[in-house]
Amino acid sequence: MSRRGAATDRHGTADRVVVADRIVTATGADGPGWIALGGGRVIDAGDGPTPTGDLMHLPLERLRGVVVPGFVDQHVHGALGVDFGGADEAGARRAAAHHHRAGSTRLVASVATASSQATLRALGVLAPLVDEGVLDGVHLEGPWLSSTRRGAHDPALLRSPEPAEVEALLDAARGTVRLVTIAPELPGAVDAIRLLVDRGVVVALGHSDCTAAEAHAAADAGATVVTHVYNGMRPLHHREPGLAGAALTDDRLAVELILDGRHVSRDAVEIARRASSGRLVLVSDAMAATGWSDGRYTIAGSEVVVEHGVAMLADGSSLAGSTGTVGEGVSRLVREHGVALPEAVRASSTTAATALGLTGAGLDPGDRADLVVLDEHDRVDRVLRDGRWL
Template structure:
């Protein structure tokens, strides 16, 4: 799926209007406004308490709360006991629906490190859901990752990228791979980055022990995203800042952040937010226990224990994904960090959409009718996807 191929659909004919005292869009609009909707799209948008002209004759719905664009989660492994990497079709649909109801109206399903055979099987399940529009692509987080910074990924399954394997997985995916995370210091990684970019795939740098210079060189080769900054990379150091330092300083890189209260401290969140203004992307990194229960799970070939909603490797050596949602991250960003809603909208929808080449994610004319209604505490209330309330 090429970034160049994804465009917003044509505007249709409005069949209803929604009005709210405050609508915050990706274009910077913030105040009383209305949205004329039809055929699953935003047909028209305007400021003020109500539309005029022919639109006044349409059914009108007044929304209580603040309306923002639907969230875009480009890094999500599953929910409700389901892991996208091993799910059947029904399970993958359930996991996607859970995140959509929580406000993430657009999802890129993450498949963690596995054997080539297992990854091909996962792609066989997920590709039709991308083609149907349930998902907006597949993210391969592995197997081309660093053993030193593997996190929850089984070191026995990690390997360097070989052109034949890269091509085989892309072929199996039928053009639905939208994002690939890779450690740029691995043998053959820079060539793999160029190959993936040439195929229209967005490349992220992550689970890497690379130096800052190696990260900048990977950006030169076409990488444009950093996978969950701070996690899965060497700590920021003043003489060798590594991938984290490159993420915070290289304006070519969108910067993923897991804002679940576990993965990144408050001060580190503020450093990332201030240094990468306009490039920050909230992600959930949600694993199978999301919306489910504590217990034992498996991810990326490793056993995981979830206690009190915190996912850790069974040996306690690493966090193993999150049990949160992007919507919960938006609430935390607004309430705990005092971030303005326009900034939160950029981090939860607009920046991810831009970095992935997803058109129509900002509540502008011709965009998809994907919206979230937030209450006065910044929490997710109602969710609309493609013009339908979930």
């Protein structure tokens, strides 16, 4: 049954149809189906083994595997030896292309703590790529973070938010900053949250030693995301649950989770998944060694050593991002945690898109022609982005 019913409608003209034994969409379709594509968009979609009406005469492409929406990674620092915070245009394109090929068809490039000058330079490189559609925005993870829960961020570069600096960075970004992580307990942080929200920026709470009450107050001020739950915050405690406790109980907050098998234990993953049902967002937090090699790197002004794919500060005091992808997290969620694929679709695409205000991420008519084909092991097999196979 068609959801639209014609080869040509208000979304454009279809030029081909992909068919699969199982298609899982953001709006709950799950079973045999087809998707008519044209001009980089989904023109029509329907259930059953074959399209109907005018679509029957279009070229058919039968896909092996399960089709799901392209993943949305809202927290990704780089790949292939490239860090978005220090990349030139060519390097940023290479890093983005790596994640696109891995299934993350929508990316928000994360820029870690740096001097104002270095951050402005990064914005100058990345903003045109957002305008072009290579990236879907920039994420500023710092410098307005807690030195107590800094992770890999250089404490000498951390500072409290000043309105003039916040405004200057947003102005330089020309509307391309989509997400900012901030520690709400810092002096001036709540005012900065209100300012960011007023400027159309999504605010995340993270790298914070705040209390649960401070986190809830930040949500009152407009914060709607928690950056990589458990990591970069005080441990959950039954008398003072902190940011982690607020993340798991405040329905206003989308909850990022790094599911790389290292950042969060299996039981802690299950606590987050069950407590924040419908609010969970898989992120990679991928750093420059992703898809590259072990060795020494610099992240947020700190020296990092990557061994066997694990990124640690050189002094061994903290993990320093991951070397995985959202697609690998999807496979773990389904294979190791027994999560049904529709829930994995929400965690890998739908919830992030909603939290970020991104449209067209669900494989329904009018959406972008972004899809991932998963193999029999729930691993990424093929990726279609903007209607083109990568």
